[in-house]
Amino acid sequence: MNTGCQAEVLPDLSPAHALLSAAHQHPDRLSLIDAESERTFTLAQSAGCVRRLAWYFTTSGLSAGDRIVVCAPNSVWHFLIHAAASWIHAVSVPISPLLPEAVRRRLYDEVAPALIIGEEHFTPHTSNLLACLSFEDLNMLARETSNKCPADFSPLPCHDETAALVFTSGTSGKMRAAQLTHANLWWASQCFRDGFEYCPGSAVCGVVAPLSHIGGFNGTSMDIFTHGGTLVVFASFDPLEVARGIEKWRISIMFAVPAMCHMLVQAAREATIDLSSWTRPLVGGDAMGASLFDEMSRMGLSPIHVWGMTELGGAGTFLSPERWPAHPGAIGFPFPYIQCRLRDAQGNLITEAGQAGIIEVRGPGVASRYWGEEERENEWFSSSDIAVFDEDHCMHMIGRSSRVINTGGELVSPAHVEEALRALDCVADVCVVGLDDERWGQIVAAALVPATHEELSTENVRNLVKDSLAPWQHPRRIRWVEALPKTTTGKVDFSQAQSLFA
Structure with missing residues (x-):
C-alpha cells in the first residue's frame, strides 16, 4: 500500500x-x-x-x-x-x-x-x-x-x-x-x-x-x-x-x-x-x-x-x-x-x-x-x-455604480466621449449621459455648450467624431444649451443634465 x-x-x-x-x-x-x-x-x-x-x-x-x-x-x-x-x-x-x-x-x-x-x-x-x-x-x-x-x-x-x-x-x-x-x-x-x-x-x-x-x-x-x-x-x-x-x-x-x-x-x-x-x-x-x-x-x-x-x-x-x-x-x-x-x-x-x-x-x-x-x-x-x-x-x-453607459451590450465611458466632443472647435463644454431606451437599453446623449454661433445637427456631430469614437460611442441625441447644470460645489449635475432630454 x-x-x-x-x-x-x-x-x-x-x-x-x-x-x-x-x-x-x-x-x-x-x-x-x-x-x-x-x-x-x-x-x-x-x-x-x-x-x-x-x-x-x-x-x-x-x-x-x-x-x-x-x-x-x-x-x-x-x-x-x-x-x-x-x-x-x-x-x-x-x-x-x-x-x-x-x-x-x-x-x-x-x-x-x-x-x-x-x-x-x-x-x-x-x-x-x-x-x-x-x-x-x-x-x-x-x-x-x-x-x-x-x-x-x-x-x-x-x-x-x-x-x-x-x-x-x-x-x-x-x-x-x-x-x-x-x-x-x-x-x-x-x-x-x-x-x-x-x-x-x-x-x-x-x-x-x-x-x-x-x-x-x-x-x-x-x-x-x-x-x-x-x-x-x-x-x-x-x-x-x-x-x-x-x-x-x-x-x-x-x-x-x-x-x-x-x-x-x-x-x-x-x-x-x-x-x-x-x-x-x-x-x-x-x-x-x-x-x-x-x-x-x-x-x-x-x-x-x-x-x-x-x-x-x-x-x-x-x-x-x-x-x-x-x-x-x-x-x-x-x-x-x-x-x-x-x-x-x-x-x-x-x-x-x-x-x-x-x-x-x-x-x-x-x-x-x-x-x-x-x-x-x-x-x-x-x-x-x-x-x-x-x-x-x-x-x-x-444599475451601474458608475456613469458607464450600456448601449446594446457595449459599455461606453462618458468621459471618453466627452473628451472627443470637447476637441471640436464648435464645442465649449459637454456632458454625456445615458438615456433609457427600449431597444438599446441606453443610448448616448450629449448636452453641448456652443463655442460659436453654429449649432450642428446630431448627424454632423457624429461625422466629426467618427475617427475618434467607435460607432456605439457616438451620441444618438444632442442638445445645445447655454450652460451645463452645476451642483453647489461647481461640478456638473448629471441628474439635471439627463432631465434636459426629457
Missing part, C-alpha cells in the same frame, strides 16, 4: 485536445459554417487546420505566453486560431476592428503581440512582433509548412496557463484585459452546459455577438466548437440575414443582446421566417425588459436572461423562462459553479430582500487578474453592478 503523498494531477483542459478527440470520433460532422460565404469545415477539417496553424506558429518562433492578436470582423478563424494558440500555450487576444485606430494601436502596444492577424497591415510599436498577416496569408503559410509537421506533434496539456486576454471597459473608462486561464474558460463553459442544459456535440450555435467580447468568444460558442458541435459564424449583424440563417441551418442556441433580439424578431415576423429551432435564445449584455420577453414568447421562443462579465468568462447568473413569470425582469440565480453575494457601500453583507448592494462573485471561472496588474488578493470579485435580492433570493439589477 502506497502511503506517500501523491502529486496533484491537473486535468487537461486543452481546447485543441478536445477538438482532436471529437474529430477522431466524428470526423465528418459539420464543425464550422461561414454564414456569408457558406464555406464549411467538418470536424476533421477543423482539427487538421488547427494542427497546421499550431505547427506554423511553432516554426515561426512563437512559444508559450506569446500573444496572438486577432483584429477582424467575426470569422471562423477566431476559433481555429484560439485552438491552435492553446496547442503551444500561446495567448489569444481578440480586438474589435471597429475601435478607432489610435485605440487599437494603444491596445497592441499594451499587450505586445508576437503576431497580429486581421484585415490591415501596419506595425505597432512593439519589439517582439514577428508578423502582421491576413487570414489568407496565415492559411497559405500554414499549408506550406504542414508537410514538415512531425507525426508526434501533440497539443500541450492546459490548465492554469493564460488562454486569452479579453478587453472590457472598466468603470474608469480605461479598457482592461481580463487575463483568463484555460481553467477559467472551461469552468464558465461548465456553468453554461449545466445551466442551459445543452449538449455541445449536438448543438448548432449561432455567433452574432462580436468575438472581441466574451459573449461571442466564450458564450457557449468556444465550448460547442471544441467539443464537436457546429458553429454558424456571422461576420456582422444583419437581422434579416441572421433570421434566415437560424431557419436555414437550424440554429439551436445563440447569444444576443436585447437590441439584436428586438430586430431579429421584427425581421422574422415581417419575412415570415421560422425561428422554432432556436430553442435556447440567450439574452444578455443588458437588461431584458418585459416587452422583449413577451415579444419573443409570441414568436414561440423561450428566452433565457443572462448576466455575466468578461472577468467571469461570461457566466454570472441566469433566469430560466420557467422562472420568469415569478421574477419578471430579474437576472436570476447564480450558475452552478458561481457564488454571488451583495455588499453595501460600507462593505456589509446584505441578507434582506430589497436592499441594494454591489454584486460580488467568486468561483473557478473568475479571472484573478487583469493583464499588467497584480493578482487580486480577495477571492471575491467586486463588479460595478448594483442589484437587490427578492424574497426568493433571485437577483434583480438596479
